[in-house]
Amino acid sequence: MMTQVEAINGVIFDLDGTLVSSELDFSLIKAQIGCPCEQDLLDFIAQLPSAYMREEAMNIVHQHELLDAQHATILPGVSEAIAQLDAKKIPMAIVTRNFDKAAAIKLQNNPLPISTVLTRSDAPAKPDPSALNAIATLWDISPANILYVGDYLYDIQAAHNANMRACLYAPDIAPAYADQADYILHNFYELVGLVESYSKKVALC
Known part of the structure; x- marks a missing residue:
């Protein structure tokens, strides 16, 4: 039986704990x-x-x-991975539960080539899929062709609520809910390889 695997044509990221550090208690x-x-x-x-x-x-x-x-500081491997995806012309965006001012400070202090940023000031907070859906519409890309990368359960739920694939970033011990994700990323350097592996629609037996 042949199963069609959709290409990854765009990547949306969580912010805290995914792209930059966070010590929120x-x-x-x-x-x-x-x-x-x-x-x-x-x-x-x-x-x-x-x-x-x-x-x-x-x-x-x-x-x-x-x-x-x-x-907040940028996490290991993030700058390199984002730069490589940017060079490949992969559209990227950020959806965070932060409010706009905090997110802006984090990205001002840790610049990344990602211009589309939606916070809870712009759309209902995850796991509501509204922000993810808005980005899919903006890009004119099917949700099935978009990967959402985050470090928490809400990220997985938001991705699936938006009919996107969920990639859990778990650099340490994978949490109990990790099995709900479509992919688990233990190291950010693995992200480019994951996207490239779906750069073309592949037929799997």
Whole structure:
């Protein structure tokens, strides 16, 4: 039986923990705003009963994100991989749960040849697929031909919700949910080879 494997014609990246370092302490942030450990932070804030409470909670999150942005550094292998993909004219974008100012600082301090950046200020946060879908439309590329690379469960879920392939970046021990990803990247230097292996539609037996 022959199965058609779709080419990878575009790559979308998560930001924190994927392209740049992040030291955000979500346990501390949740404790400061009263969010239960097991609940998603942004969902909790959205459900707070008053606009004032939502604003105050989000201000705390922003303070942590802006502080983290000042210290973010580009992760090993990222610059080289991005440069190689850029040389091959592979469209690239970033979708992050960061807010716009923090993401802008991180990318200003760690320049990459990626101009399309969507944050939670632009579209609903992952695992909602809206931002990923918007980029597929912008590029006029089928979601099946786009790879999403991230380091967390929400990245896998967002990719699959957008009908894209999910690549989990797991440089250390792979998490329990790693088996939900289509690919696992242990080293960023492996990314170019992965994309190249699907540069043409390949028929597999």
